Amino acid sequence: MNFRFLKIPVYIDPTYWIFLLFVVSTLNAFNRAGVLLAVIITFSLLTHEYGHALTARFFGAQPYIVLRAFGGFAYFNESVVAEKQRFFITLAGPMLQGLLVLIAYILIRLDVFNDYYIRFVLHAALYINTTWILLNLIPIVPFDGGGLVRYLLERKFGRKGYRASIIIGIVSAAIAIPYLLFNGYYLFFVIELLIAGFRYCKLWQEEWMN
Structure with missing residues (x-):
């Protein structure tokens, strides 16, 4: 359609x-x-x-x-x-x-x-x-909150802001996943957060290695 x-x-x-x-x-x-x-x-x-x-x-x-x-x-x-x-x-x-x-x-x-x-x-x-x-507005990409937080932090603090946005994303996923899971939210939200969380962990690993 x-x-x-x-x-x-x-x-x-x-x-x-x-x-x-x-x-x-x-x-x-x-x-x-x-x-x-x-x-x-x-x-x-x-x-x-x-x-x-x-x-x-x-x-x-x-x-x-x-x-x-x-x-x-x-x-x-x-x-x-x-x-x-x-x-x-x-x-x-x-x-x-x-x-x-x-x-x-x-x-x-x-x-x-x-x-x-x-x-x-x-x-x-x-x-x-x-x-x-x-x-x-959960601050982790692909949600809009992730893009907004990353932009604001990078604009203010540069590379350090980018790294801070990764930490915020990982922490947000770690908090939101069990909360949504145990409060009966749709599983696809949890799965999307899991995927995003793993992606952010990989980004953090790449930043730490550099």
Whole structure:
């Protein structure tokens, strides 16, 4: 499934639908609520990636978005953007998604909707996007938090900042992995953190050897 919105191409891989079906099945939500959850997840994911893509387009890159199993990705021509611009591109994803959290929170607080399903959508959007943002800001690549922390530390402290970002990533993975595992978060988050943690350990080993 492919489409273009706001002049940005979006490609949805078949594996994304399988992934979405898996998520809904783990919640035993093969009903109207399950369909709404699938819509909320997809809309939230697209909002996040559009934050990256629209900012990349603003800086002159040519972005496109891909949704596949385990998430979405906003690709763009990195050679035409500076490091500082890449920082803002990374930051824009969680910020635009944070706008969804704010809108859902305000509408819930105003309590203007009596319909059960509208209230369900608002509460689900608030929970999903808040959790998503917090997980995505874990300071280890490939999460956005890892790129943001690395940029800030390198800009301030150079090589020492880069090494500090590696240590922060390793410590963050060591804390987050057991927390997510024992609190019942989806296993793919844990697996992604494990892979990232091993990658950071290898980076630290390379830095120590140099």
